[in-house]
Structures are given as structure tokens and as C-alpha cells.
Amino acid sequence: MPKQIFAKLIKKEKLLDNLYKFSVEAKEIVNIAKPGNFIEIRINENLDPFLRRPISIYNLDKENGILEFIFQVKGKGTKLLAKKEEGELIDIIGPLGSGIFKLEKIKNIAIIGGGIGIFPLYELAKEAQADGLNVNTYIGFRNKDLVVLEKEFQMVSSHLIVTTDDGSYAKNGFAIEYLKSDLESKQIDAIYACGPLPMLKAVKQLAENKNIPCQLSLEEKMGCGLGVCLGCAVKTAGSPKEEPQYIHVCKAGPVFDSKLIEI
Numbered sequence: 001m002p003k004q005i006f007a008k009l010i011k012k013e014k015l016l017d018n019l020y021k022f023s024v025e026a027k028e029i030v031n032i033a034k035p036g037n038f039i040e041i042r043i044n045e046n047l048d049p050f051l052r053r054p055i056s057i058y059n060l061d062k063e064n065g066i067l068e069f070i071f072q073v074k075g076k077g078t079k080l081l082a083k084k085e086e087g088e089l090i091d092i093i094g095p096l097g098s099g100i101f102k103l104e105k106i107k108n109i110a111i112i113g114g115g116i117g118i119f120p121l122y123e124l125a126k127e128a129q130a131d132g133l134n135v136n137t138y139i140g141f142r143n144k145d146l147v148v149l150e151k152e153f154q155m156v157s158s159h160l161i162v163t164t165d166d167g168s169y170a171k172n173g174f175a176i177e178y179l180k181s182d183l184e185s186k187q188i189d190a191i192y193a194c195g196p197l198p199m200l201k202a203v204k205q206l207a208e209n210k211n212i213p214c215q216l217s218l219e220e221k222m223g224c225g226l227g228v229c230l231g232c233a234v235k236t237a238g239s240p241k242e243e244p245q246y247i248h249v250c251k252a253g254p255v256f257d258s259k260l261i262e263i
């Protein structure tokens with residue numbers, strides 16, 4: 001059951017221009033959260049902006065009850081959030097969403113993320129590594145100025161590929177090309193992806209062609225985050241037995257079996 005708490009901001013770090021990492025005291029949420037969950041943040045007591053903003057959980061420090069999230073300043077809400085200072089309380093509801101589904105009997109996973117989509121994948125990689133899985137990670141960025149968390153992902157991956165679209169840092173091109181090529185020689189039992197829609201579409205196709213179970217984390221526009229406003233509907237793929245229908249990313253997702261949804 002999600003909790004609403006006032007979490008103390010204990011560390012604020014600027015990772016890049018317009019990109020912040022917040023560490024908050026949130027024992028009640030940390031105790032029950034799992035990889036792939038997200039939180040909804042109320043930006044202001046005066047309800048302007050009115051809607052909470054959804055942000056993924058980046059890291060769960062279970063020992064100390066610390067929750068970390070990373071956000072990019074985009075519009076009004078995140079601009080105001082970035083102004084919060086250490087010591088302030090932040091109104092948070094979480095954990096929300098289904099989170100990642102644990103698969104049984106897998107040994108080798110591939111994690112692929114692009115841009116801000118890499119944040120929810122860190123806790124997954126960390127927990128998978130702690131469970132003894134081989135974690136193959138592919139993270140892509142537009143250019144070298146946007147590369148973040150390389151060291152952090154290195155620590156939780158057995159194999160890490162970093163790419164930039166323009167080749168200005170690390171490997172040149174899209175992360176999926178390197179995953180595709182590794183699939184020719186490596187055993188991969190499951191794929192997890194989060195990032196821009198074109199990337200997710202390509203990962204879905206690749207996984208389904210290769211018959212590898214795949215989970216996608218969608219970052220649909222959201223209003224309430226609680227299944228009430230209908231702002232985040234996506235269409236299911238349907239089946240011979242079932243007509244396609246609309247489901248809520250905030251309740252049923254944001255993580256889905258790739259075969260379940262049409263994107």
C-alpha cells in the first residue's frame with residue numbers, strides 16, 4: 001500500500017546542468033519499494049502546480065531508509081523542485097506502480113536504457129547483481145555532455161556498454177545496436193528497458209524476434225498517478241481470445257511485459 005510522507009531532503013546534488021539527484025529520508029517507502037516503482041511528488045503546499053509529478057526511484061538504501069531519485073528540470077514543476085534545499089520536507093506518495101516482475105530461473109539479464117530512462121534501471125541492476133545474476137548493461141545518451149552514472153552502473157554490471165548517438169564519448173551509435181550484436185554470442189534470458197519510445201519499440205521487436213522475455217518501463221504523461229484521472233492509458237496488444245483494451249500505466253505499469261502492450 002503506498003504511503004504519503006513528508007520526506008526530509010538530506011542531500012541535493014547537481015549531476016549535470018538541469019539534472020539533480022535528491023536523497024530523502026523515506027524509511028516507510030524504502031521498506032516496501034522494489035525496482036521499477038515510482039513516487040509522486042507534490043511540488044508546493046499551495047497546490048500550484050496542482051498535479052503531483054511522477055519520478056522513478058533510482059536507488060533504495062534499505063539499511064539507512066534513504067530513497068534517491070534523479071530528475072531533469074523540464075517545466076514548472078521540476079523547476080520548482082530543483083529549488084528545494086537540504087533540510088526541507090518533500091511531500092511524496094510511494095511506492096507506486098507494479099515495479100519489475102521477478103522472473104524465475106534466469107541467470108543472464110540485459111538492461112537497456114536511454115537518457116533519463118536509465119534511472120529506474122539502477123536499483124534493478126543492483127538487486128539483480130546482489131542475487132548473483134550476470135547483469136549486461138547498455139546505456140545510451142545523445143552526446144558526451146549528457147553522460148551520467150557511468151561509474152555507478154559499472155559497479156552493478158558484469159558488462160557495461162555506454163553509447164553516444166554522435167560518437168562524442170564511448171561507443172558510437174545507439175545502445176540497442178550493441179545489445180543486438182551481443183545477442184549473437186551471449187546467452188541473455190531476459191531484457192529490461194526504459195527510455196524514449198523509439199528505443200522501446202526497437203527493444204520490443206528485438207526481444208520478440210529472439211523470443212526473449214522482455215519488460216518495458218513506460219513514462220507516459222501522468223496526472224493523478226493513482227488510476228483516477230485516465231490520463232495515462234495505453235492499448236494492450238490483445239490476443240486471439242481477448243480484444244485489445246486500454247489500461248493505466250500508473251496502476252498496471254509503468255513496467256509491462258513487452259508482449260502485453262502495443263507501442
Ligand SMILES: Cc1cc2nc3c(=O)[nH]c(=O)nc-3n(C[C@H](O)[C@H](O)[C@H](O)COP(=O)(O)OP(=O)(O)OC[C@H]3O[C@@H](n4cnc5c(N)ncnc54)[C@H](O)[C@@H]3O)c2cc1C
Nearest residue numbers: 053054055056070071072074075076077078219220221222
Ligand atoms: C512513471 C514515470 C517515471 C518518471 N521518472 C522520471 C525520472 O526518474 N526522472 C525524470 O527526470 N523524469 C521522470 N519522469 C518524467 C517526469 O515526470 C516529467 O518530466 C515531469 O512530470 C515534468 O513536470 P514539469 O512540471 O517540470 O513539466 P510540465 O511539462 O510543466 O508538466 C506538465 C504536466 O505534464 C506532466 N508531464 C510532463 N512531462 C511528462 C513526462 N515525460 N512523463 C510524465 N508526465 C509528464 C507532468 O506530470 C504535469 O502533469 C517520469 C515520468 C513517469 C510517468
Ligand code: FES
Nearest residue numbers: 223225229230250
Ligand atoms: S495518471 Fe491518472 S489514471 Fe494514470
